[in-house]
Amino acid sequence: MSGELTRPRPQVSRWLVQALLVLVGAAVLGSLAGVVWEWVWTPPSGVAYQGRFVLDENGLPGEFSGTGWYVVVSAAAGILLGAGAALLSRDGEVVSLVAVALGAVLAGWLMFQIGHSLGPPDPAVLAASADDLTAINGDLRVGGAGVHPHVYTFDSAAFVAFPAGALLAFSALVLALTPRRRTGD
Known part of the structure; x- marks a missing residue:
């Protein structure tokens, strides 16, 4: 042996x-989706009362709009990610599939982090030092019934939207664009 390093195969x-x-595309798309999520969302309105944040009659329906918009924006962005990856991958579909799955999870996390950071501050913190009946907007989050409003856990079904959209679009396009192999010839 000459001691030369072997070069990786061009295919790999x-x-x-x-x-x-x-x-990289997933990270960029997730970041942009976070900006869009915050942009389309309307904060729920509430007031400070005895040091706590309380939604008012107009804010109660808006309590779930953060989750709803997260699902809509992340599913659409996931479809774009999956479609782009499918069109990019000429071969090595399994490698691309794994990258899409990992990238979609990363993108969903980035979307949440960026959207939440662009939204209003935690209303519980503001209400703690505010006078009673001071108007306060709720923060941007993903939640649902039974989830404490200020505990950010990633156990909500909404967080499946980005990966589901990406994997569905990727799989559908790869199946549609891959030439069928004929058997028996």
Whole structure:
């Protein structure tokens, strides 16, 4: 042996580049989706009362709009991610599928973090030092019935929307665009 390092096969290098492009695209798309999520959402209104944040009659329906808009925006962005990855991957579909799955989870997390940070501050913190009946807007979050409003856990079904949209679009396009192999010829 001459001691030379062997160069990776061009096919493996191409797959790695595809996977990296999918992951970078997912991060960019998730970040943009976070901005869009905050932009389309309307904060629920409430007031401070005895040091606590209380939704008013107009804010109560808006309590769930953060979750609803998260699902809509993340599913749409996931579909874009999956479609883009499917069109990008000429071969190495399994590598791209894994990259789409990982990228979609990353994108959903980034979307939540960026959207939440762009939204209003935690109303419980504001209400703690505010006078009674001071108007306060709720914060942007994903939640639902039975979830404490200020505990950010990632156990909500809404967080499945980004990966589900991405994997569905990727799989559908790969199946549609891949030439069918004929058997028996």
